[in-house]
Amino acid sequence: MTQDAPLDITHAIGERLTRLGQTLATAESCSGGLIAHRITNVPGSSVYFLGGVVVYSNAAKMDLLNVPETDLAKHGAVSEVVAQRMAEGVRIRFQATYGVGVTGIAGPSGGSPDKPVGLVYIAVAGAAGTFVTRNVFPGTRQDVKEQTAENALNMVLERIA
Amino acid sequence: MTQDAPLDITHAIGERLTRLGQTLATAESCSGGLIAHRITNVPGSSVYFLGGVVVYSNAAKMDLLNVPETDLAKHGAVSEVVAQRMAEGVRIRFQATYGVGVTGIAGPSGGSPDKPVGLVYIAVAGAAGTFVTRNVFPGTRQDVKEQTAENALNMVLERIA
Numbered sequence: 276m277t278q279d280a281p282l283d284i285t286h287a288i289g290e291r292l293t294r295l296g297q298t299l300a301t302a303e304s305c306s307g308g309l310i311a312h313r314i315t316n317v318p319g320s321s322v323y324f325l326g327g328v329v330v331y332s333n334a335a336k337m338d339l340l341n342v343p344e345t346d347l348a349k350h351g352a353v354s355e356v357v358a359q360r361m362a363e364g365v366r367i368r369f370q371a372t373y374g375v376g377v378t379g380i381a382g383p384s385g386g387s388p389d390k391p392v393g394l395v396y397i398a399v400a401g402a403a404g405t406f407v408t409r410n411v412f413p414g415t416r417q418d419v420k421e422q423t424a425e426n427a428l429n430m431v432l433e434r435i436a
Numbered sequence: 437m438t439q440d441a442p443l444d445i446t447h448a449i450g451e452r453l454t455r456l457g458q459t460l461a462t463a464e465s466c467s468g469g470l471i472a473h474r475i476t477n478v479p480g481s482s483v484y485f486l487g488g489v490v491v492y493s494n495a496a497k498m499d500l501l502n503v504p505e506t507d508l509a510k511h512g513a514v515s516e517v518v519a520q521r522m523a524e525g526v527r528i529r530f531q532a533t534y535g536v537g538v539t540g541i542a543g544p545s546g547g548s549p550d551k552p553v554g555l556v557y558i559a560v561a562g563a564a565g566t567f568v569t570r571n572v573f574p575g576t577r578q579d580v581k582e583q584t585a586e587n588a589l590n591m592v593l594e595r596i597a
Contacts, residue, residue, distance in 0.1 A: 301469075301490070307476025308462075308469035311490045315468025318544050318577055320492075327490040328500075329462070329472045335487040335530060339500070369496060383479050416479055 284428045285317050291435045292323035292372075299431065300369035301327030302340055302361040304352070305379035305395060306423040313424055325369040330361070340364030340376075351390070353378050358396035359405045366400045373434060374400040375427055379410075381419045393419050397427045399434045406434060445589045446478050452596045453484035453533075460592065461530035462488030463501055463522040465513070466540035466556060467584040474585055486530040491522070501525030501537075512551070514539050519557035520566050527561045534595060535561040536588055540571075542580045554580050558588045560595045567595060 292299060301310050311327040314320055328339050333352055336342040342360040350356045358376045366374025379395030386392035391411060398407040408430065412422040453460060462471050472488040475481055489500050494513055497503040503521040511517045519537045527535025540556030547553035552572060559568040569591065573583040 303469075303472075307481075308464075308472030308488065308490070311464075311469030312473045312581075315490070315492075315542075316578055316581070320468075321546075324492055326492045326496040326500075327469065329469070329476070329488040329490075331476075331482045331485055331487045332530075338529070339487075339489075368499070369493075381476075385482075417477055420473075420477070 284425075284432060285313050288314070288428065288432050288435070289317045289320055289323060291432070293319070295435070297372035297435065298323050298325050298369075299373045299375070300325045300365045300371035302365035302374065302376045303327060303329050304331060304336075304361070304377055305381040306377050306420050306427070307381070309420050309424040310375060310377065310427050313428065325371050328365060328368075336361065340368060353380055353390050353394060353396065355396050355407050355409060358398040359400070359407050362398035362400035362405055372401065373431060375431060376400070377423055377427055379419070379423060381416045383416060395419065395423045397423065397430055399427075399430045401434055403436075406430065445586075445593060446474050449475070449589065449593050449596065450478045450481055450484060452593070454480070456596070458533035458596065459484050459486050459530075460534045460536070461486045461526045461532035463526035463535065463537045464488060464490050465492060465497075465522070465538055466542040467538050467581050467588070468542070470581050470585045471536060471538065471588050474589065486532050489526060489529075497522065501529060514541055514551050514555060514557065516557050516568050516570060519559040520561070520568050523559035523561035523566055533562065534592060536592060537561070538584055538588055540580070540584060542577045544577060556580065556584050558584065558591055560588075560591045562595055564597075567591065
């Protein structure tokens with residue numbers, strides 16, 4: 276007897292959300308749509324994936340997700356607070372069980388000593404509150420995007436009750 | 437002397453938009469974020485890519501893009517009219533020079549004799565009006581997503597003045 280292959284993370288998320296009748300929405304900055312792309316590669320994902328936004332500009336973060344201008348001004352777009360506000364904002368906007376918010380610096384430019392290329396905040400909001408992580412991912416722009424998506428999907432899977 | 441390799445389409449779009457000082461926003465249904473993901477793989481894309489939305493539900497199409505409920509009811513979510521409304525809606529929402537709208541059936545389920553799996557409408561809206569194509573792409577869910585993104589990006593490049 277061979278062991279079953281472990282379920283791919285996006286399929287595992289889908290299986291769990293479908294079983295629980297729960298839903299998901301995404302708010303992406305530096306990952307640029309890759310999280311939504313990976314989620315929607317799964318057949319049947321339209322049952323639990325309500326949609327998402329890719330918000331590169333501060334204007335879009337405010338308009339689409341109701342991120343307060345004061346938080347953007349005080350903490351910057353790449354910050355724990357803004358990731359949290361994005362996750363909570365997209366959860367409300369789509370009326371989803373879970374909201375994912377990602378903001379970071381994919382590079383190769385845009386970094387600074389305080390906020391280096393690869394710095395990414397990932398937040399997952401749900402009924403039980405919002406959980407945020409700070410990450411610094413190595414590699415190219417595409418490496419940063421891929422690690423951001425992988426980590427965000429893992430966080431979602433962990434938070435699903 | 438060797439010939440220069442042809443510029444990848446997303447780099448060609450970026451080069452042209454940057455040179456013209458123009459911007460782009462995306463509204464995706466069946467491509468699920470892949471168009472935004474491909475655009476944002478290009479370093480410097482934050483200069484001209486304002487953002488996008490992934491709208492699987494009719495509610496999200498209405499709320500985020502102001503697609504009229506009457507159009508969804510009369511023509512269905514997968515229709516030429518709705519693709520056009522999505523492109524125009526996201527262009528206005530992000531105040532972008534160009535808006536892309538995509539709606540279709542990636543499969544493997546959801547098809548019908550009238551609207552088979554692989555049917556995808558792609559629209560590009562700009563100051564000169566909105567251009568829409570009807571496509572039926574073969575293959576798997578991922579094949580349909582990839583051909584949708586490739587064709588949408590080609591249409592964008594053709595429309596940039």
